Amino acid sequence: MNSPPRKRKATSASSINSDISHSEDPASVTIDVAAVEVPELTEQEQSDRLLLERKVERAFFEAGKALAELRDRRLYRSTHGTFEEYCRDRFGQSRRQSYYLMEAAVIFDNLVEKCERNVHILPTNEWQVRPLTKLDPDIQPEAWQQVVESAKGKVPSHRIVKDVVQKIMERTQVPNTYQLGEVCQILVKDNPELRGMGGCWAIVSHVGEFSCTVKTWNGEVTVGVQHLKSCEYLPSECEQVGALCDRISQIYSDSLEETVKNLLQSLGKLNRPYLTAVEEKLLSLIEGEYGIIDEIPRNS
Structure with a gap:
């Protein structure tokens, strides 16, 4: 366990200079440093921290779910003719950005439902999730479990997710047999x-x-x-x-x-x-x- 942080004792410059001036060997002067004790989190604080962390992690998910409901119920119709115009004017984001968030929310739901119980790390932003859109929903949970393993217990980066997805696609991809004009x-x-x-x-x-x-x-x-x-x-x-x-x-x-x-x-x-x-x-x-x-x- 790391040693608790230590804080230098507040000492005036004149006092230090005085001590040094009266010392035969200034290099041997010792300055006392007072240790500051960091109190452990209470059970309530631990609970609050976990709750707030979950809110940060799920922010993109909540945004995607809200956008989907706004679109599906056409709650923009009183001010805008299309959902795309509404997102641009109200949130300053393009159609592509809005749909990325909505798709990420669907994938997040899929991971929560189907990942094994021992997978406690879930995506924290849309950019992490985006590579998973290339996979069918039934493969996404398996891919995410591989992602978490590759990240060794840390929150995985976009690059790790992309690499895992690419390997799965190379393993499962069916050759393209379509022809021009078909x-x-x-x-x-x-x-x-x-x-x-x-x-x-x-x-x-x-x-x-x-x-x-x-x-x-x-x-x-x-x-x-x-x-x-x-x-x-x-x-x-x-x-x-x-x-x-x-x-x-x-x-x-x-x-x-x-x-x-x-x-x-x-x-x-x-x-x-x-x-x-x-x-x-x-x-x-x-x-x-x-x-x-x-x-x-x-x-x-």
Whole structure:
């Protein structure tokens, strides 16, 4: 056990000088140092400390849970049109930052529920948790237990978490078998970056080692292969979906009326590669309304 801290005895400069001046050997002068006794924490203080530490550790978790409730209940609707605008104006944080916190809260809950009882160390900030988003929820608790072991009882750094996650991904990753132009369905799987896109069709525009860049009805996004499921369309059907995607992309913008956005979104989630006669008429009407010049062949 470390020795208790010691404090020098308060002694005036004149007194010290006087003692030294009367000493035949100034180097032999001794200055008394009084020890300060540090009282042990009472049981109540220990309890208070633990409670306050838990609050600090869970601050990001509480923030993520609060943001999720604000979004899900649309409690921002009296002042803002979108949740993203609300977060920017009210909290000064981007859409990405808000969704990172919300996802971290979900993962924290998952770890609390599923980690073994002997794992007492939990994440203390969103940056620690972020690498775990690349893993499926059922693997996250196992990964965190490895993280705690690697940190040897200390709060793990982002780098330790990232290294453990990378090793798990290298061990479990399935090779990418998707092809350019292939039509897939997006699977959200607790990825906040894909929120609202579950079930959307997506056309593969770039194939990476473990991910694909896909084009959807409202833009492009890069996702891991675990977030894609092939629609098993024929080449001609993939071309039909590609043509539909091009048509919608020419129209879509954030400034569109809500009704038009909803219609385009519904077309972006079709589970077939063609439009019905009514859907074709509605899309053509919107194209005409917004002055879109039709140079793309219509789906048959």
